[in-house]
Amino acid sequence: MEQPIWIALFFIAIAIGYALGRRDRRRRHSNRMKNLSHEYMRGLNFLLNEQPDKAVDIFVNSLDVNANTIDTHLGLARLFRKRGEVDRATRIHSNLLEQQDLPAEVREDVQLELARDYIAAGVLDRAEIILQEMLERGTRSEVQVMRHLMSIFEQEKDWHNALAVGDRLLVRDNSVSSVLAHYCCELAERLDGEDQMNSARRTLRRALAYDPGCVRANLILGRYEMNEHQWDNAIRAFRRIRRQDASFFDEVLDDLERCYVALGREAQLDKLLAKVAIDHPSTSVVLKLAERLHSRYGEKAASVFIADYMKAHPTVRGLSRIIEMNIGHTEGSAREHFGILQSLTQQLLSEQSFYQCGHCGFDAHHLHWQCPTCKHWGTIRPQQEQEQH
Ligand SMILES: [Zn+2]
Numbered sequence: 001m002e003q004p005i006w007i008a009l010f011f012i013a014i015a016i017g018y019a020l021g022r023r024d025r026r027r028r029h030s031n032r033m034k035n036l037s038h039e040y041m042r043g044l045n046f047l048l049n050e051q052p053d054k055a056v057d058i059f060v061n062s063l064d065v066n067a068n069t070i071d072t073h074l075g076l077a078r079l080f081r082k083r084g085e086v087d088r089a090t091r092i093h094s095n096l097l098e099q100q101d102l103p104a105e106v107r108e109d110v111q112l113e114l115a116r117d118y119i120a121a122g123v124l125d126r127a128e129i130i131l132q133e134m135l136e137r138g139t140r141s142e143v144q145v146m147r148h149l150m151s152i153f154e155q156e157k158d159w160h161n162a163l164a165v166g167d168r169l170l171v172r173d174n175s176v177s178s179v180l181a182h183y184c185c186e187l188a189e190r191l192d193g194e195d196q197m198n199s200a201r202r203t204l205r206r207a208l209a210y211d212p213g214c215v216r217a218n219l220i221l222g223r224y225e226m227n228e229h230q231w232d233n234a235i236r237a238f239r240r241i242r243r244q245d246a247s248f249f250d251e252v253l254d255d256l257e258r259c260y261v262a263l264g265r266e267a268q269l270d271k272l273l274a275k276v277a278i279d280h281p282s283t284s285v286v287l288k289l290a291e292r293l294h295s296r297y298g299e300k301a302a303s304v305f306i307a308d309y310m311k312a313h314p315t316v317r318g319l320s321r322i323i324e325m326n327i328g329h330t331e332g333s334a335r336e337h338f339g340i341l342q343s344l345t346q347q348l349l350s351e352q353s354f355y356q357c358g359h360c361g362f363d364a365h366h367l368h369w370q371c372p373t374c375k376h377w378g379t380i381r382p383q384q385e386q387e388q389h
Contacts, residue, residue, distance in 0.1 A: 056088050065099045070106055074113060086121040093117060108139050115148060124152050143172050150176070159187040181211035182369055182377040188220055197224065215241050215248045216369055216378075222255060231259040242276070247382050249276060250284035251367065257288070266292070282384070283315045290321065299325050316352060320345035356383050 065073060077092035093114040096102065102110070111130055118127035131149045139145055146169040153162035166180045184207035191200040201224070207217040222237035238252040238259070253273075260269035273289045286309045294302035303325045310318045323345060327338040353363035358381060360374035368380050 056091060059092075065096055065102070070096070074109070077113065077117075081117055081120055086117050090114065090117040090121070105140070108134065108141060112141055112144060112148075115145075119148065119152065124155060128152050143169065146172075150179075154183070157186070159183050159190070163187070178211045178214070179377045181207040181214040181217065184210065185214070185216045185220055185369070188217075197228070200224065213244050214378075215244050218244065219248075219252060222252065226255060226259065229262070231262045235259045239272075242280075246276075246280040247282075247384075249280065250282055250382060253284055253288045277309075281309070281313065283309075283313070283317045286313075287317065287321055294325075299329075316345055316348045320349060354383055355380050 059076070073092055073096055077089040080086070080092070081089040093110050096110045097107065097114065111134055115127040115130040115134075118124070118130070128149065131145050131152070134145050135142065135149065146165050150162055150165045150169060153159070153165060162183050163180060166176055166183065169176050170180065184203045188200040188203040188207070191197075191203060201221065204217045204221045207214050218237045218240045222234045222241075225231070225234035225237060235256065238256050241252060242249045256272075257269060260266050270289070270292055273285055273292065277285050277289055286306060290302040290306045293305055303322055306318055306322050306325075310322070320342070323338055323342045327335065327342060330338055353365055355364040355367050356362065357364070357371040357374060357376070357379045359376045359379040360371060362371055362373040362380070364372075364380060367382070370377050371379050
């Protein structure tokens with residue numbers, strides 16, 4: 001830490017603690033004043049000699065812990081943690097817990113803070129021990145304790161325990177239900193890897209019980225059904241996504257096509273796509289439909305179809321597809337121009353982000369269920385493709 005800030009912190013902490021302590025300690029006033037100023041000078045010396053750890057020792061040893069000074073201790077430790085100097089925060093909190101006569105409520109606050117220090121330092125097992133112990137004993141900070149515990153299990157990818165704590169938390173805070181649905185999906189994906197299909201299906205049903213809007217559960221379920229060639233079941237799961245959140249429907253277009261093709265019911269797929277193109281038009285649906293038109297009626301029909309859509313919704317992806325379809329029919333300088341346009345649209349596409357986190361604004365090229373930046377679950381959504389004006 002830069003020295004002037006250190007000095008200021010140290011001074012403020014001692015001064016506040018002293019001022020507060022003075023009110024009910026008049027009898028010891030003169031001795032304390034003498035001690036404090038002596039300790040204060042020693043602390044300053046350590047700071048000036050760039051030995052901040054010794055300065056913390058001085059602070060910890062010189063300022064009594066009592067009802068009036070506890071906030072100073074906690075405040076200083078919180079400042080250290082905020083600045084990333086977690087070990088100093090930990091030392092202050094550990095020192096506080098060594099005080100025998102600490103009131104029970106204050107002890108709880110300090111324990112919670114110490115657990116936060118360990119979480120900040122990435123020492124999750126120690127934080128877990130403190131929090132579990134608080135939860136077993138019973139604490140007025142139960143909700144916070146459970147939130148921290150859930151987040152620790154999440155970081156450790158211990159989905160069973162994360163769900164167990166989550167279930168307890170849900171009774172007090174039902175906003176965690178959508179997060180618990182994602183935990184189930186994580187667990188189901190793991191079970192899938194271990195070839196435990198029935199457990200995986202059960203876990204996905206549990207996800208939907210937590211959050212009936214959980215798109216991810218139907219998407220995973222549909223893909224399981226596909227793996228087992230249960231095409232009708234897969235189609236049902238994918239079509240449920242459209243009712244849950246139509247903007248995620250683009251994610252399953254290729255899968256749906258595979259299912260309908262496997263069943264030899266492609267006409268039904270075309271009908272569905274045409275309906276979606278009217279209700280919830282998107283470049284992906286229009287391009288998929290154009291692909292279908294291409295195989296049935298040829299390139300010309302497909303190209304005209306995309307061009308018509310582009311008149312109302314001009315997007316880079318649509319343009320890129322039209323160029324691709326037409327480049328083969330041109331020659332000479334026209335072909336050359338098409339080639340330049342093609343590389344230009346490809347460049348634009350590589351720079352375009354198709355998903356965005358509604359919480360922190362993170363732009364992504366692929367769909368993430370948990371935002372890599374803010375760590376929120378289910379906040380990244382497909383973006384309506386930017387129209388080019
Ligand atoms: Zn985010």
